[in-house]
Amino acid sequence: MTATLPLTSDVLRTVSCVTTPKRPQPIPERGAGEGLKSVATALDVLECFAVDDELGVSDIARRLGIAKSTAHRLLTTLCSRGMTEKNPESGLYRLGMHLFELGQLAQARLRLRQLALPMLGELRAVTGHTVHLGVADGADVVHAERLDSPDSVRVMGTMGRRFPAHCTATGKVIAAFNPDFAEARRRAGFPPRTRMTIRTAADFDQALATTRRLGVGIVHGEAVIGMSSVAAPVRDLSGKAYAAISVAAPTLVLRPELERTSRLLISAARQLSRMAAG
């Protein structure tokens, strides 16, 4: 059972917000986890594909420490439901389209996203930049929605991706107004992404203090060199942040507009907080 926390509002559907025991990041941690063993192992198999695009039966068996026959059995079961697929060329397995279908359903039903969509569209229109909705999950932020800048040539595929809280504007601003979330990040550490990324708890705490003072989270090249973001927090009735909306653009473009963008974001996020709490 996911530990039930004192979530005053339910707009954030992620129950497992901060206190999720562990979600394996680099290499799935086997056995750990409650409930049915075979089901848990099957989900571990899926998790393997979060790391690598395509994997073979033996590969997965080795990673999870299970018998080859077991891995094979799990994969055929997952395949029969479209959760994984077999690449006929390489003979390897990968994630299936049905997983995408179900995942889209999960996203489409996220209430916070439904509320945020019109405002995100407006923000994009006014700023002309890419906008995000990020929700806290564990020690990370998951991009629940992303509207690309109208003039962005290539559509990037970062939606649904998970980012450590210390290298994104959304992560910083949620951490600044949610001590539990910040603490989860401190425990998880500060993996570097670029040469600008925060690397120590001291720097992190200082960044959070700055964020609290400004009311917005800002990153310059801490996730991607040359890119900047600003984010404002979505908060529950107790004032605790559980999500954030952000605007992202090249640093050179965003820096001059920083103040105006911040004002827009704060106003939009405040409105969203009200709508979500009501």
Place this chain on the structure above:
Amino acid sequence: MTATLPLTSDVLRTVSCVTTPKRPQPIPERGAGEGLKSVATALDVLECFAVDDELGVSDIARRLGIAKSTAHRLLTTLCSRGMTEKNPESGLYRLGMHLFELGQLAQARLRLRQLALPMLGELRAVTGHTVHLGVADGADVVHAERLDSPDSVRVMGTMGRRFPAHCTATGKVIAAFNPDFAEARRRAGFPPRTRMTIRTAADFDQALATTRRLGVGIVHGEAVIGMSSVAAPVRDLSGKAYAAISVAAPTLVLRPELERTSRLLISAARQLSRMAAG
């Protein structure tokens, strides 16, 4: 194991293209399915949420014909991995954010989508309308990508959704150039969506003949009243269609531009077919 079919090209990652045994549409069909029983049941539980947003333990147990305790055990396991979540307000369960994460991964890795993205962007820019990439799956089309019209006010949530082949432009055009896919639809029947929807095999076959003659699939109000789409097929080396790209707009807007749009689509789809096959 998903039956391996003679797929000449691998761009379509959906191995289970046409010959998928069955994917329960209205109510999950229990027990049927190879492999591990508990894993299969767990996936059935997920499938329940494709029908309803939120469900309780007893509800799911009743639907699947399993014991309440079993359903509860499955749900807690799924929850511990973020595949489902518990709504603390209602006490009911629903699909989880981690499912969204994994689903996004599956989509991002779809090779056909990667190839199509730039062309879809261009099509949207030139036509000013919403564009789709649909891939065949079973007797349906799954929208693997969707770029919204720049001037569309509200962003709709139809990406990742599954549509019966007989009421979409993409479905018609894939069926027209893929006899297996068309046959799968005939077997699955023709559920009505609007008063314009095709209802009989005879009408379906006639529509496919027209589609073959024009080279594009066209629907006027057959999925949504007042909306029209045109679609061109993406084909493998043998000429069999396995995906399609489409342009959608209000009927009144699209009708006058139908010929020009068709030409653009056919040219883009042809190019995409070459890139995917090469």
Place this chain on the structure above:
DNA sequence: TCCATGCGTTCCACTGAGCGGGACACTGCC
């Protein structure tokens, strides 16, 4: 107010389902 009926959760004993080991065919490489 009390009983009835629904819910979700927990426990427990039985048994059959899922486990690992091993055998097999196949491929590619030294």
Place this chain on the structure above:
DNA sequence: GGCAGTGTCCCGCTCAGTGGAACGCATGGA
């Protein structure tokens, strides 16, 4: 040709997953 990989299949043991029953708690009607 052997060797080291692979994916697939089979089989017997045993433990994991099953359903039933019991519990506490809501809700609602009599």
